[in-house]
Structures are given as structure tokens and as C-alpha cells.
Amino acid sequence: MNRLVIAVAIASSLLVIPGCYRPTSEASLNESSEVERIESNPVEAKGDGHNQHHQQHHPDSHSEHSGEEPEKPQNPTQAKLTVPSAIAANQPVALGIEIQDTAGNPISEFDIVHEKKMHLIVVSDDLQFFSHIHPTQNQGGQFQVENIFPSGGNYTLFADYKPRGDAQRVSALKTTVAGNPSPPKEMTLTRSQTLGNTEVGLMLPTEEISPGEPITLAFHLEDVQTQTMVTDLQSYLGELGHLVIVKQSDSPTEADYIHAHPMPNHGPGHLEFMTQFPEPGNYKMWGEFNRNGEIIAAEFWVTVK
Numbered sequence: 001m002n003r004l005v006i007a008v009a010i011a012s013s014l015l016v017i018p019g020c021y022r023p024t025s026e027a028s029l030n031e032s033s034e035v036e037r038i039e040s041n042p043v044e045a046k047g048d049g050h051n052q053h054h055q056q057h058h059p060d061s062h063s064e065h066s067g068e069e070p071e072k073p074q075n076p077t078q079a080k081l082t083v084p085s086a087i088a089a090n091q092p093v094a095l096g097i098e099i100q101d102t103a104g105n106p107i108s109e110f111d112i113v114h115e116k117k118m119h120l121i122v123v124s125d126d127l128q129f130f131s132h133i134h135p136t137q138n139q140g141g142q143f144q145v146e147n148i149f150p151s152g153g154n155y156t157l158f159a160d161y162k163p164r165g166d167a168q169r170v171s172a173l174k175t176t177v178a179g180n181p182s183p184p185k186e187m188t189l190t191r192s193q194t195l196g197n198t199e200v201g202l203m204l205p206t207e208e209i210s211p212g213e214p215i216t217l218a219f220h221l222e223d224v225q226t227q228t229m230v231t232d233l234q235s236y237l238g239e240l241g242h243l244v245i246v247k248q249s250d251s252p253t254e255a256d257y258i259h260a261h262p263m264p265n266h267g268p269g270h271l272e273f274m275t276q277f278p279e280p281g282n283y284k285m286w287g288e289f290n291r292n293g294e295i296i297a298a299e300f301w302v303t304v305k
């Protein structure tokens, strides 16, 4: 198959500690095809100087790490996305992602984080489409996965990974799907969504959210039939919930991506995530939960001024 390398990104910083979010750099990425481009994307020196300590003990269990700075990657990496030369909507597309050092040598050893060696969050750049998938490594160490893009347009892929013995990081990759994008949808600030037999409510301490301020986002899950709080939430990828947040922009970068996990000690159907929004803007969030084996993703918008 005719395959093209379409995007290369230098991994940016670790953005998974909600209480410790630091916008990093102007990570702009290659959107053109057929040309590899490598952009230097230095990470601010925010390491805590004892990275070894974190290896078994990932910092996104932030209850134990609240207030600590994210680990600083010791060795920068870049991610290279390989896709077919033409991508059509609504059919499986083989994605290849190779992680390399800055000299272009492949990296094949990774630590497992939340049960996987790589988490890949795919969003359309208008943030209507979201998918969370898990590429697996082939013999050569390249990550591979299939994805179905629902419509034409530009997409951003956030690859979240942790080279062995080094810090977790995120690389944003870009691809374009042939055809027309979905018609634009108006941003709604509704705070409740029904998914199958589950009603998910988002509770904010205030709708007046300020940038840079820690905020608790509470999710309340109720069974539609019984109108009572769900009691059958199960662990999904090592946590009772995952919250992915992407800031709206023409072309999101690593700095626009946040991944948070719930704080401990809450009731079965009530989960609280602590995070902060780095800048003013519109953010879309997807709260992912496992209800007795069924994964649901509830989506909400918030506006930060």
C-alpha cells in the first residue's frame, strides 16, 4: 500500500497532573502531507529531580502527588504518523505511529501506563468526534491501530506514552480525511446527557471559570430507569473514570490536551476530577466511564474567561 509519512511531532510535556498543569510551548505541527517536518518543542524545566521515584507510581494518581510538578522528560522524543495516501471517511484506516529519539532512531521500549503502552485520543479538529483507542506494537516496535474517521476534515491524534524509564508525554499528530466535514454543531452548555440507560450530569462550582484556577468537576451518574445513583461502575483502564479535555482551536496541540483521573473517596456514582484550564477559551470534555462493561463517554463544553 502506498503510505506516506504525514506528520512528525516532538513530544511535549506531561499534561496529566491536573493540579500541576503548565502550558508549555508553542507546539505547532505539520499539517501538510508528504513532507516530514520536525519541530523543536522544548519542554520547560519543571522536573522535580527524582524521576526514578515516579516510575512505578504514575503521577496521575494525583492524590499522592498533588502539588508536585510533572516529570520532565529526560530524553525528548518525536512521534511519526504513517497513514495511507488517501483516507476516506467511514472505513477502517490503518494508522502507524513510530516513536523516535530526536535523531530519528526508533524507540521500542515503553512502560505500561493505565494498562496500555500507548493511549491514542483521536478528535476531529471541530471537536465533534472523539475516540480513545489503544495501538499495539508490531515486531519492529511501531504502534499500529485501525480507526474509523466518521467524516472528512482535519483530525488531531494525541499519542500518550511513556518511554521506558522516562517521563510520560503526549505527542499531537495531524491527519486529513477526504470529503466534507460534518456540519457544524452549536456549542451547548447543557449539563446533563443521557447515554443508553445512564444519565450523566456535570456539576461545576461555578460557570464563571477562570484560567489557571484549580477547579473540581463533578460527574454524577444516575440510572435512567431507577432514577438512583449508579452502583455498577467498574474500573476502566485502572481508574473509575477518565476525563479528557481539549481546548477548541483551529488545530489543537499538545498544550490544548488535558487528561485527568478522579479523586478517591467518593460515592459509586459520583466522581470528582480536579483540573485547571490554562487559558481563556472553549473546552470540550469527555468523561469516560465503565458501567458494568459498557464504556460510555459523556461530552460537555465549558467556557473559560
Ligand SMILES: [Cu+2]
Pocket (backbone or CB within 6 Å): 116, 118, 119, 120, 132, 133, 134, 237
Ligand atoms: Cu487509553
